[in-house]
Amino acid sequence: MATEVVRRPTVTVNVGSVSSMTMEAIEGGAAKLGMGGADTRAAVGRGDCSACETVRHELAKRLSEYLGAVDSTVKAVYVYQPEYGLAGDEPVYDRPNLSPGISLIVWTSRKSAALSSLIASLKLAVAEEGEKLGCRKANALCWTVDVQLVDDEEVRARTGYGALIESIYVRPVEIWHR
Numbered sequence: 140m141a142t143e144v145v146r147r148p149t150v151t152v153n154v155g156s157v158s159s160m161t162m163e164a165i166e167g168g169a170a171k172l173g174m175g176g177a178d179t180r181a182a183v184g185r186g187d188c189s190a191c192e193t194v195r196h197e198l199a200k201r202l203s204e205y206l207g208a209v210d211s212t213v214k215a216v217y218v219y220q221p222e223y224g225l226a227g228d229e230p231v232y233d234r235p236n237l238s239p240g241i242s243l244i245v246w247t248s249r250k251s252a253a254l255s256s257l258i259a260s261l262k263l264a265v266a267e268e269g270e271k272l273g274c275r276k277a278n279a280l281c282w283t284v285d286v287q288l289v290d291d292e293e294v295r296a297r298t299g300y301g302a303l304i305e306s307i308y309v310r311p312v313e314i315w316h317r
C-alpha cells in the first residue's frame with residue numbers, strides 16, 4: 140500500500156502578516172473605489188467582482204513588497220492576467236475567475252528553494268484569508284496566487300515567463316522593483 144506524502148512549505152509566513160496585508164488591501168481598494176473599508180468588505184462579501192479585483196490588485200502590491208523585503212534577490216514583481224492578456228486598467232466583468240485571482244512574475248537574480256518555499260507559504264495564507272472574506276460568488280481560483288519565478292538569464296534570453304516581462308501581448312504591469 141502506497142502512502143501519500145504531503146509536502147508543506149519549509150519557510151513559513153506569519154499568518155498575521157498576511158491578515159494585515161489583506162486588511163491594508165481592503166483599505167487601499169476602498170480608497171480607489173471611493174468607499175469605506177467596511178463598505179468594500181461588504182461589496183466583496185456580496186460578490187461584487189469589481190471590488191474583489193481591486194482588493195486583489197492591492198493585495199498583489201503588498202505581497203510584492205513583502206517578497207522584496209524578505210528576499211534580497213528579488214529585483215521586480217509584475218502582475219499579469221494570463222486569461223486575456225489585459226492590462227490592469229481595463230474593465231472587470233462581473234463573473235467568477237476562470238484563472239488565478241493573482242498572477243505574478245517575480246524576477247529574481249537567482250532562484251532558490253527558500254524563496255520558492257516562502258511563496259508556497261504565502262499562497263496558502265492568501266487562500267485562507269480570501270476564504271474568510273466570504274464572497275458568495277468566489278470559486279477556488281479567486282484567491283489563488285500563481286507565482287512564476289524568473290531569473291536574470293530567462294529575462295535576458297526572453298525564455299519562459301522571462302519573455303513576458305517585455306511582451307506586448309500579455310502586458311504585465313510592474314508593481315514593485317528594487
